[in-house]
Each structure stands twice: as C-alpha cells, then as structure tokens.
Amino acid sequence: MLNISHLTKIYGSKKAVDDLSLRIRPGVIYGFIGHNGAGKTTTLKSCAGILNFENGEIEIAGVSIKKDPIFCKSQTAFLPDNPDIYGFMTGIQFLNFISDIYGIDASTRQKRIDKYSEMFELRDSLAQSVSSYSHGMKQKLAIISVLIREPKLVMMDEPFVGLDPIASHLLKGLMREICDKGGAIFFSTHVLEVAQKLCDEVAIIRQGKLIKNGSMEEIAGDAGLESVFLEMEGETQNV
Amino acid sequence: MFKALLKKQLMELKEVYTPRSRKSKKKTGTKGFVILFAVLTVSISFSFVGMSFLFADAFLPLELDWVYFMMMAAIALVVSVVGSVFSAYSILYSAKDNEFLMAMPIPPATILSVRLIAVFLSGFLFECMALVPAIVVYAIRAGVKWYLLLQVVDLLWIGLLALVLTSLLGFLVGLVVVRARHKSLTTILVSLILLALYYFIYFRLNSFLQAIATNAAFIGESVSGKAKPVMWVSQAFTGNLWGFLLLAGTSVILMALTVLLLSRHFGKIAFTNKGVKKVAYVERPMKQKGVAAALLRREFVRFFQTPAYVLNCGLGILLSLALCVYALIRFDFLKTGLATLLGSLPPEFKNLLAFVPAVAAGFMGSMNVITAPSISLEGNSLWLLKCMPITSKQIFNAKQGLHLILNLPAVIPCCAIISALMGLNMWEGVVNVIYGVSLVAYTSAMGLYMGLKKPLLDWTNEAVPIKQSASVAITMFSAWALVLAESVGAYFLRNSFNAVPFLFVLPLALCALLNRHLYTRGEKEFMDL
Structure with missing residues (x-):
C-alpha cells in the first residue's frame, strides 16, 4: 500500500529524514515511534504530499507520489496532530466541502456523515461554526472528514491527542475496521502502550534514521515496547 | 515583562513587512517595500500642504497662530482615528494568542498596552501625514521659531489623543459585537456605519474649510472666549509652555484612564460569546458539487x-455600485455638470477624455485586491489544500474566480455609466469597458502572484495579511502606477497616435505573463509553501 524507499528530507543544512525505507502492507496498522523532532511528522507529511523531499521515492498503491500526486492523494487521508480546519465554515459545510473534493455522491455522504457524526457525538454541533469548536471537537470533525472518504491508506500524526476516552476507543476500533477491509493505517504516537496493543507492525526512528522495524512481536518481544524503546534510546545516546 | 511583550509585538510587525521565504528563510524585498511605503506616505502628505496654506493665510495674518494649529491638529486627529479605527478592534481583541497570553501571569493592562502601541503606530503615521505638512507650512510662512521642538513633541501628544479615541471606538465595536448573534455581519455593519459617517463629513469638508477660512477671526474669538482650555492646549504649538504641559498631561491621563477601562473589560470582550447561540443542526438534502464549484464556494464563504x-478588499465594489445607482438617479444633473466641466478643459486633453471612465473605474477596482491576501489567509490550514487530490491550478482558479465574479459586475456598469455621462459614443464606451475589465484581470493575477511571492502564513490576527501585508500594498500601487503610466504615455503620444483604444493591451499582456508564471512555476511554488 505504501512503499517508502531511501527517503531523505533536508531543512536548510539539517537532515530531518535520512535514507528512510519502510513498506506498509494492506491490512496493517503500522506504528511510527520516536522522540520529539525525530522526523515522524516530516515523514508523514511527505507521504501525504504536503512536503516535497530531496531524495528517495514514495509510492502509494504502486504509484509514485512525485509522478502522480493527485492519484496518490485520492487514495490517502492525512490527519495532523493539531488539525487547523476552516474556522469560517460550519461543521456541515466543512464535511460537504471535503465530500465535494473527493467526489462523494449526495446520498452516500449523507449516510456517512450521519453515521460518523452520531458515533462521535458531533451531530448536534454540525451547524455551529468550526471556530466555536473545542480542540477535541475539531479533532473529531477532522476524523469524520477522513472516515467519510473511506481512504485506502490513513496517515495520522498523534491521533489520540485531545480526544476523550470514548472517542479514543471508537477511533481504535475504526482503525482496525479500515484494516480489516483491506486498508492500511500509518500513525505516529508517543503512547507506547497504545502502540503495543494496536499495531501489527512498528518502526522506531531517531534523528531521521530508521533504528528498527518489524512486527510487534519481533520488536517488543517479551520485554514490551516501552522497555525496548528506552533501551534503544539509551544505547543510541551512549554511542 | 512589558519589554518582552513589546519585542514580540514588534517582531510580529517586522515579520509582516519583511516576510521570509519559507524555503530559504531569507527576508525578501525589504528595501523596495520601504521605498514604496515612503513614496506613498510623502505623496499623501502633499494633499495636506494645500489645506495648510489655506489656513495659514487665513489665520497667521490675524496673529491667530494657535487657531491654525487647533484646526490642523483637529484634522490630523480625525485622519489618524479614521486611518486606524477599522483595525483597532481586531488588533486589540481578536489576536490568536489571547488565551496563550492570558494564561501567563501578565495583567490584561500590560497585554492591552502593548497592543495599543501597534494601533498607535498606524494612527501616528496617518497623523504625521497631516500634521507634519502643517508644521512645515507654518515654518515657511512664519519662519522657524524656537518652539519647533515643542511642535515635534506635540505630535506624540496628539497621537495619544487619537489613540484614546480609536481604542474607545474599538471598545464600542467590541461591546456590540460580543452581544451580536451574527458577529461577521455585525462587525461589517458597524464598520460601514462608521465609514458612512466619515464620508458624510468628508463630502462636506471643502465647504466647511472655506467657511472656517472666511470666519477666522470669529472662530478665534469664540474659542478664546468660550473654550479657553482648547486655546491653551492649541498654544502648545506656539511656544506656550503651560499649554504644552496641559496637552501632555491631558493626553497621558486620558490614555491611562482608557487603558484602565479597556483592561477591566478585556476578558469579557475577547473571550465571551454572549451572542452566539447554539444552532441546532437540521438535516437537509445534500447536493454534490464539482471540485471547481466547491473550491469557489469555499472562497466565497471565507470572504463573507x-x-x-470584506471591509478592506470589497468596499470598493460596494462604493462602485453605490456610484452607479447615484449616477442613474441623478443622470441628467451629472451629465450637464460634466459637460460644463469638460468644456472648460484645454484642447490637448480632449482626445484623452474617452479614457477617463476606465481610469476612474480602474482606480476604484484596483482597491479591491481580493486575491492578494488570499494565499496568506490559508494560514495554518494550508495543509488541507496540500493533501487534497487537487492541483494548484484549481486553487488559483477559485481564488481568481472570486476576484473576477465580485469585481466585474461593479466595474463594467461603472465604466458604461460614466461613459454615458460623459457623452461618449458606443465604440468609446466599449473600449472603456474592455479597459476596466483588463485592469480587473491584471489586479487579480498580480494579487495572486504577490500573495505567492510574499506569503504571510504565521499571522496571529487575520487582519494582518489583509491590511498590512506587502502583497496587498504592492498589488494596489502597481495597478495605480500602471494606470498613471498609461495615462501619461497616451498624453505624450496624442499628436502622433491615438493610444486610447489600445490601452487595454498592456494590462492584459501583464496579466497573461503573470498567469503564465502562476500556472507553470507557480504551481510548484504553492506546493512548496
């Protein structure tokens, strides 16, 4: 579904991502772990087509994002950690706008908006201006806007930040549902317990370089993801 | 604490006028913008020179120097208030970092004082445009006196008085808006009422000034008899040290009281949404739109x-339409008046007259630079457009579409009606309409081009990219410069070649060049933002 090979992204003289290669198969929830500034967001944004990159290749469903960005973007959805969405629109205007851009027909969008807005308890607030929403409500609206598109690949940057426990629980279930239908999830998180419970595969990144990746069993083993991550961080710092 | 906040505010202001290229992080075009800004400031100042001479010749021979300064200071006060009042509310209360700052151990009065400095700076600039020529003209007519230094310092006190009025008006707008159900509409209406008031005074200004000039002695006697404090304060400009101290003291005390009043209500206005009632969501049948229509609708929703x-980039549209309606109502009266006026012009201007309607409409149209702040207004939500399966071309089309759809219905009838008023023939009328349209197309492309070259995405207040960005200023002045250059060119060519029917070629050619850049290299530049 997503194939990243030798990705390098440079800001000025600093390499934010350095020769990173990853492969995310359909049906997999893939966790992306690293400390602040490790290059997780840069990688996700590059995969979403928001950032250009200097070297390497990103392919979505076998198509290069550099060669056909429109096709790649039509297959994916990106959810940033702090979704700044249009404050000048109402919630329903925003969802309709997204539906128009992704060509979702009227009856389908109606059903999906009803379903997910009920699920995330946002339906009553859809007529309100987005500028009056709390952070959590904006996050929920952004999640609904992702779900109504039914994308094949969902990339999320810290998706659980700002969500209430019920919405968090719902999102985890929906992430699994997307994968069960043949989609894939690629998300970053600092909450290692969540990553261990939710992810099928995981990658650990430090200073833009891939430190380790593989199935959760391979990486976490019996010690648990947190112990492994802290041990690896310690080793890297000692080196 | 105050110093740190002031530094932040000044950094914000500096960033506005010297935006950095996102890629290279280098500052771009600072010198050019400073020169442009200085030229504009000096040009506007010149319009107050004539007024200063009129008053100086009326009051100085009667030894009523203080009345001269009283009048000029009053005018400077009005100019300063009108120039800064429309941004006062948003600068004082709508900044994005309100909650961030209020959560810190900073008294509201300190936050407000720093924001007031930003309002003061814009008002002070307008005040200087009016009052500095008055001081210069006084020096020409009465000679350079020892109290020139006092006059310069008095600029500061008058600036503070203007700031008191501006911030109180901003506060009143805030009180109304905070209770309003439809905040955007209320803000627009309140601002339009203030603007209508300004134009009401402005259109009566000429006869008012003449009346003052002819009744100079009477005014001097009346003020010195019935309003002595006004006389003392005005004498601050003519070497009266007590008057100087009174003016300084009054300004500082009024300013302190204003800060006290505003800081007591700061939280109430900045954080309360009294008027916002929860609107129940009612399900309605949904309609699917195409990508182009959805993007265009998004631009419309943002605009309104x-x-x-609306107030800064769309007011010219409203004024053009108002002008059309007024011209239609008083068509015969205006046509006769214009015929008399045009008949008195020298013969060498006659063949250029056919160009006047388009110049008038073009100047008015170039004030509506809707595309110029459009990219900057994407701000932190730019990521949404960049990760959608759409091309930059579709985004640019929507932005230019909004500009053209809003401007053309105002500029076309405006050109046509003025042509009819001037008694031009059908062909000349058509040429004018084409020229008006070409200027709108040029402004649209230039605005988008400048918005792309000088984006301002990290704003804390949406008024900043709209009112203070380099892209808006450069686009507006470039359109004026283009019209001026073409007018001068046509005048000098008048004996060998009638250039008027071909004037639309240059704006259209420039528009084509700009669009060529936008739709080729510009697409990548947008994605690199």
Missing part, C-alpha cells in the same frame, strides 16, 4: 465570513 476581508 471575514469582516476585515
């Missing part, structure tokens, strides 16, 4: 939901 955008 952002009062500063």
Whole structure:
C-alpha cells in the first residue's frame, strides 16, 4: 500500500529524514515511534504530499507520489496532530466541502456523515461554526472528514491527542475496521502502550534514521515496547 | 515583562513587512517595500500642504497662530482615528494568542498596552501625514521659531489623543459585537456605519474649510472666549509652555484612564460569546458539487465570513455600485455638470477624455485586491489544500474566480455609466469597458502572484495579511502606477497616435505573463509553501 524507499528530507543544512525505507502492507496498522523532532511528522507529511523531499521515492498503491500526486492523494487521508480546519465554515459545510473534493455522491455522504457524526457525538454541533469548536471537537470533525472518504491508506500524526476516552476507543476500533477491509493505517504516537496493543507492525526512528522495524512481536518481544524503546534510546545516546 | 511583550509585538510587525521565504528563510524585498511605503506616505502628505496654506493665510495674518494649529491638529486627529479605527478592534481583541497570553501571569493592562502601541503606530503615521505638512507650512510662512521642538513633541501628544479615541471606538465595536448573534455581519455593519459617517463629513469638508477660512477671526474669538482650555492646549504649538504641559498631561491621563477601562473589560470582550447561540443542526438534502464549484464556494464563504476581508478588499465594489445607482438617479444633473466641466478643459486633453471612465473605474477596482491576501489567509490550514487530490491550478482558479465574479459586475456598469455621462459614443464606451475589465484581470493575477511571492502564513490576527501585508500594498500601487503610466504615455503620444483604444493591451499582456508564471512555476511554488 505504501512503499517508502531511501527517503531523505533536508531543512536548510539539517537532515530531518535520512535514507528512510519502510513498506506498509494492506491490512496493517503500522506504528511510527520516536522522540520529539525525530522526523515522524516530516515523514508523514511527505507521504501525504504536503512536503516535497530531496531524495528517495514514495509510492502509494504502486504509484509514485512525485509522478502522480493527485492519484496518490485520492487514495490517502492525512490527519495532523493539531488539525487547523476552516474556522469560517460550519461543521456541515466543512464535511460537504471535503465530500465535494473527493467526489462523494449526495446520498452516500449523507449516510456517512450521519453515521460518523452520531458515533462521535458531533451531530448536534454540525451547524455551529468550526471556530466555536473545542480542540477535541475539531479533532473529531477532522476524523469524520477522513472516515467519510473511506481512504485506502490513513496517515495520522498523534491521533489520540485531545480526544476523550470514548472517542479514543471508537477511533481504535475504526482503525482496525479500515484494516480489516483491506486498508492500511500509518500513525505516529508517543503512547507506547497504545502502540503495543494496536499495531501489527512498528518502526522506531531517531534523528531521521530508521533504528528498527518489524512486527510487534519481533520488536517488543517479551520485554514490551516501552522497555525496548528506552533501551534503544539509551544505547543510541551512549554511542 | 512589558519589554518582552513589546519585542514580540514588534517582531510580529517586522515579520509582516519583511516576510521570509519559507524555503530559504531569507527576508525578501525589504528595501523596495520601504521605498514604496515612503513614496506613498510623502505623496499623501502633499494633499495636506494645500489645506495648510489655506489656513495659514487665513489665520497667521490675524496673529491667530494657535487657531491654525487647533484646526490642523483637529484634522490630523480625525485622519489618524479614521486611518486606524477599522483595525483597532481586531488588533486589540481578536489576536490568536489571547488565551496563550492570558494564561501567563501578565495583567490584561500590560497585554492591552502593548497592543495599543501597534494601533498607535498606524494612527501616528496617518497623523504625521497631516500634521507634519502643517508644521512645515507654518515654518515657511512664519519662519522657524524656537518652539519647533515643542511642535515635534506635540505630535506624540496628539497621537495619544487619537489613540484614546480609536481604542474607545474599538471598545464600542467590541461591546456590540460580543452581544451580536451574527458577529461577521455585525462587525461589517458597524464598520460601514462608521465609514458612512466619515464620508458624510468628508463630502462636506471643502465647504466647511472655506467657511472656517472666511470666519477666522470669529472662530478665534469664540474659542478664546468660550473654550479657553482648547486655546491653551492649541498654544502648545506656539511656544506656550503651560499649554504644552496641559496637552501632555491631558493626553497621558486620558490614555491611562482608557487603558484602565479597556483592561477591566478585556476578558469579557475577547473571550465571551454572549451572542452566539447554539444552532441546532437540521438535516437537509445534500447536493454534490464539482471540485471547481466547491473550491469557489469555499472562497466565497471565507470572504463573507471575514469582516476585515470584506471591509478592506470589497468596499470598493460596494462604493462602485453605490456610484452607479447615484449616477442613474441623478443622470441628467451629472451629465450637464460634466459637460460644463469638460468644456472648460484645454484642447490637448480632449482626445484623452474617452479614457477617463476606465481610469476612474480602474482606480476604484484596483482597491479591491481580493486575491492578494488570499494565499496568506490559508494560514495554518494550508495543509488541507496540500493533501487534497487537487492541483494548484484549481486553487488559483477559485481564488481568481472570486476576484473576477465580485469585481466585474461593479466595474463594467461603472465604466458604461460614466461613459454615458460623459457623452461618449458606443465604440468609446466599449473600449472603456474592455479597459476596466483588463485592469480587473491584471489586479487579480498580480494579487495572486504577490500573495505567492510574499506569503504571510504565521499571522496571529487575520487582519494582518489583509491590511498590512506587502502583497496587498504592492498589488494596489502597481495597478495605480500602471494606470498613471498609461495615462501619461497616451498624453505624450496624442499628436502622433491615438493610444486610447489600445490601452487595454498592456494590462492584459501583464496579466497573461503573470498567469503564465502562476500556472507553470507557480504551481510548484504553492506546493512548496
């Protein structure tokens, strides 16, 4: 579904991502772990087509994002950690706008908006201006806007930040549902317990370089993801 | 604490006028913008020179120097208030970092004082445009006196008085808006009422000034008899040290009281949404639109939901339409008046007259630079457009579409009606309409081009990219410069070649060049933002 090979992204003289290669198969929830500034967001944004990159290749469903960005973007959805969405629109205007851009027909969008807005308890607030929403409500609206598109690949940057426990629980279930239908999830998180419970595969990144990746069993083993991550961080710092 | 906040505010202001290229992080075009700004400031100042001479010749021979300064200071006060009042509310209360700052151990009065400095700076600039020529003209007519230094310092006190009025008006707008159900609409309406008041006074200004000049002695006697404090304060400009101290003291005390009043209500206005009632969601049948229509609708919603955008980039449209309606109502009266006026012009101007309607409409149209702040207004939500399966071309089309759809219905009838008023023939009328349209197309492309070259995405207040960005200023002045250059060119060519029917070629050619850049290299530049 997503194939990243030798990705390098440079800001000025600093390499934010350095020769990173990853492969995310359909049906997999893939966790992306690293400390602040490790290059997780840069990688996700590059995969979403928001950032250009200097070297390497990103392919979505076998198509290069550099060669056909429109096709790649039509297959994916990106959810940033702090979704700044249009404050000048109402919630329903925003969802309709997204539906128009992704060509979702009227009856389908109606059903999906009803379903997910009920699920995330946002339906009553859809007529309100987005500028009056709390952070959590904006996050929920952004999640609904992702779900109504039914994308094949969902990339999320810290998706659980700002969500209430019920919405968090719902999102985890929906992430699994997307994968069960043949989609894939690629998300970053600092909450290692969540990553261990939710992810099928995981990658650990430090200073833009891939430190380790593989199935959760391979990486976490019996010690648990947190112990492994802290041990690896310690080793890297000692080196 | 105050110093740190002031530094932040000044950094914000500096960033506005010297935006950095996102890629290279280098500052771009600072010198050019400073020169442009200085030229504009000096040009506007010149319009107050004539007024200063009129008053100086009326009051100085009667030894009523203080009345001269009283009048000029009053005019400077009005100019300063009108120049800064429309941004006062948004600068004082709508900044994005309100909650961030209020959560810190900073008294509201300190936050407000720093924001007031930003309002003061814009008002002070307008005040200087009016009062500095008055001081210079006084020096020419009465000679350079020892109290020139006092006059310069008095600029500061008058600036403070203007700031008191501006911030109180901003506070009143805030009180109304905080209770309003439809905030955007209320802000627009309140601002339009203030603007209508300004124009009401402005259109009566000439006869008012003449009346003052002819009744100079009477005014002097009346003020010195019935309003002595006004006389003392005005004498601050003519070497009266007590008057100087009175003016300084009054300004500082009024300013302190204003800060006290505003800081007591700061939280109430900045954080309360009294008027916002929860609107129940009622399900309606949904309709699917194409990508182009959805993007265009998004631009429309943003425009009409952002009062500063409507007031600063769309007011010319409203004025053009008002002008059309007025011209139609008083068609015969205006046509006769214009015929008399045009008949008195020298013969060498006659063949250029056919160009006047388009110049008038073009100047008015170039004030509506809707595309110029459009990219900057994407701000932190730019990521949404960049990760959608759409091309930059579709985004640019929507932005230019909004500009053209809003401007053309105002500029076309405006050109046509003025042509009819001037008694031009059908062919000349058509040429004018084409020229008006070409200027709108040029402004649209230039605005988008400048918005792309000088984006301002990290704003804390949406009024900043709309009112203070380099892209807006450069686009507006470039359109004026283009019209001026073409007018001068046509005048000098008048004996060998009638250039008037071909004037639309240059704006259209420039528009084509700009669009060529936008739709080729510009697409990548947008994605690199």
